Structure formats: structure tokens, C-alpha cells
Amino acid sequence: MNGGLNGTGRRLIGIFDLIGSRVMEFFDQAGYTVLLLVRAFYYLKDAPSKAREIFTQMYFAGVKTLVVCSLVGVFTGMILALQTGIELQNFGMQYQIGHLIIASMTREMGPFMAAIIITASVGSAMAAEIGTMKVYDEIDALEMMSISPVKFLVMPRVVALAAMLPVVSIYIIVLACLGGAVVANSILNVSFNVYMKHLYKGIHFKPIYVGLLKAFVFGLIISGVSCAYGLRATSGELGVGHATRSSVVASFLMVLIIGYFITAIFYG
Amino acid sequence: MIEFVDVHKSFGPKRVLGGFNLKIEKGETFVIIGQSGIGKTVALRHVAGLLCPDSGNVLVEGVRVNGASAATMRKLRGRMGVLFQSGALINWMTVAENVALPLSEHRRFPKKEIDRLVDEKLDLLELGDAKTKTPSEISGGMKKRVALARVLMSNPAIILYDEPTTGLDPVMSMVISDLIRQMQRDFNVTSLVVTHDMKSAFHVGDRIGMLYGGELVQVGTPDEIMNTENPVVRQFINGDLEGPIRAQ
Structure with missing residues (x-):
């Protein structure tokens, strides 16, 4: 009985210990990432x-992701048009589909x-x-040459992603609108002119400006988080993974x- | 020039340096030998300020490295170069761009002057043909020489060599060892070399120290080390299976 109680107590302490260390780890990493971004702004x-x-x-964030962005954009628009268009058709309002998609x-x-694609392909x-540069001493070599890794590696990546995320977002939005037009025309019997009229x-x-602001902030987040994890990689290839x-x-x-918070601030 | 004073360093429960003492004179080449994972690189990284001791002091040219301000560290590192085990070349840059890096990033010299210095260093290390290649297109030995050329760009008074011959064939090992000697002879560079390549250690070292159990168990000239009666050093240099050293 006593042993069982002790065992339960130990397990509870273990769980709290694990939760505590994970929370500490999260705040440590979040703080490091914010400081890294601040230093990148300085440079x-x-x-x-x-x-x-x-x-x-x-180029990596824009041109190299063009194919996947095109497919994601077109099919997102098609899915949106199909899912919501069928519901709107029940009320005879399928001509509004362009408005809904945009x-x-x-x-x-x-x-x-755009953030999902860039995180998966560019951020990783x-x-x-x-991370590989870290475990193969390249970051230390930069430090030894008095070259700031933040200026050399982080700042260009932050600038590039913050600039490209809005561009990629606009590209996906345009293609989604075109994908939606195809479904509206072929399945929902909404003419291209009517679709475009309601889209406008x-x-x-x-x-638009809130969406672009979001994309810009997402660019900062993805580049900051990715660089922070890379710079803190340890233990060889396993650590890089x-x-x-x-x-x-x-x-x-x-x-x-x-x-969510950006949405809440502007629309809440 | 370089001084370790009672340096202690542990990683978690593992004690790596325990009361490490060493003094390296100006223009001297000192070699630290010892098993893999015994703490040789840890000692070297303390000199570069890439690690901080738990206690004790590391002095370079009389300046305390541990706890030094960013400005002091920048000044010290300007007089110091490290040849990392992997070469630590930037993969997306050409050989010439890698070598130019210490000067081009700080924009201290006009581009023409940097190009001239790059050519000079590449010629010195017989790397002229590799100028436009990237690190992935050159051999391990060439990578080490490119890394050395990059170190030489800032005319360092101190060079730290981390396992300079590891992973190289015997001939290339001797080429690199010769270069280390040449640096001392031609530029009066103070060097700290960490290696477990005994042939290279005997070739380049003015003095050799054996690191074991967190401290130097013997320091001496290559001849003294070669003829030592210390059982730890004897076992290590002869590669004997029997003796006080156990495989880690």
C-alpha cells in the first residue's frame, strides 16, 4: 500500500517534472528566437x-516552391468552391462563390x-x-573570424522570407481564384463573368492588408524559428534531424x- | 603567450579537465596528445574563447580569455586563427571566397587587394587550380589547406590546430605537418596542436604534452616523450593493448 502510494507519488512528480521542463524549454527557445530576430533587425x-x-x-522561397504553390493554390480554390458551392446551391446562391473564395x-x-508550404520546404x-554548419564547426569558424552568424546567416534569411511570404500568398490567392472559377463554371454552372463580378x-x-501583414509576420516566424533551432543543434547528425x-x-x-491573435486584433 | 592556470571543466557528471596547467611560449609549437574524447579539443576551444572553464583561467598574451568582453574577444581573435578538424569551410562559397572571407566581411581592404592576398595565400599552399571550386569538389587534404589559407589571411600570431591530420592519408598528413612547421619557421607563429597522430606530433612539436585524466601527465620534447618511462605515455605512443589506459 505504502509502496504503491510512493510509486504513484513518484510518477506524479515525474509527470510534473516533465511538464515543467518542457514549459521551460519552450520559453527558453521562444526567448532565444525573439532575441535572434531583434539582432537580425539590428543588422x-x-x-x-x-x-x-x-x-x-x-529564389529558394519563391521560384523553387512555384510548382507546389501552384498546385496547392489551384486545388485549394477548387475544394473551397466545391464544398461551399454545393451548400450555396441549396439556397440558389451559388453565384456568390467568387465573393466567398476571395x-x-x-x-x-x-x-x-503559403506559411505551410514555406515551413515544410524552406524552413526545414x-x-x-x-544545424549542419553548427555541428561541423562552421558557425564557430565564423565567430573566430569575428563574423556575426546573425549578420551572415540569419538576417538574409529573415529578410528573404519576410519579403517572399506576402508574394507567395498573393500567388496562391490568385491561383485559388482561378481554380474556384473552373469548378464554378464546370460544376456549379456559374459563368466566368458572374464569378468574376462577385469576386471583384x-x-x-x-x-488584403491584414492578410499581407499576416504573411509578413509568418515569414519572420518561420525564418526566426528555423534559424534558432539550427543554431542550437547539437550532437551531430542526430541533433540536426x-x-x-x-x-x-x-x-x-x-x-x-x-x-489567431492577428485575426483577433483586426476582426475581434 | 598562452597559459592555462588550474583549469577545470566538466560536462554534466563527466570531468574533462581537472586542474589543467600549461604555459606555451611565443613562437613555440606545443602538441597535446591523448586518446579520442579525452578533452584535447576542449582545451583548445578554451584558448579560442569558444568554451569557458568552470574554474581557473586561460590567458592569451596576458589577457584573460574567460570572462573577456566582446570587444576584447574580437581583438584577441583578430590575432588568432583556428584550423578546425573538418576545415569548417562555407559550402556554398568557392575556395577563393572562403579564403577571402575574413577580410571581405569586414571590408577592411579594397577588393583588388583582397584578391591579391587570396592569390598569394593560395599559391603559398599550392591551391591556385582550386580557386573557383566549391568545398564539395575538393579532397579532404585540400580542404585543410584551404582552411589554413583562410586562417593565414588575417596574419595570426597564434594558430590553433584541431586534429589537423585526421582523416588524411600518410603523405597528405606529412604535407599538413610540414605546413605547420613552415608557419612557425616563416611567420614565427605560436601554435597549439591537438592530435593523436604520433608521427605528426613528433614532426611538428617543440614540446609535447600527454593529456590523461583531465591533466597533462607528462610534458617534454619529442625525444623525451619518445624515450619516456611513464607507463601511460608509453602505452599511448606504442599503441599497446596492455597498460593503464583503458579503451573508452
């Missing part, structure tokens, strides 16, 4: 000298889809690349959480 003055690296990273894509789906690669009606300034996986999970979570 913005050196951005012109890092133009080549910034454009390279922009509203949901600019407010939420466009920046969110960033964490792995910087759905374009408002506020959802762990840093990459953790950076993707943390980026997704932060995009969702911060995305």
Missing part, C-alpha cells in the same frame, strides 16, 4: 552588402497555405543547413497561434 543596416545571399534565399483566401487561407531546409465585389482593402523536426513543429504552432 538590417548591412542588408545591401548581403544582397546576393538575400536574393538566393528569395474573402476566405485573402483573410486566412492564402497566408496560411534552413534549420538543417544551419469581395475584394476589400482591410482583408531533431532540430529540423522541432523547427517545423514549432513554426506550424507559432503560425497558428500568432495567426
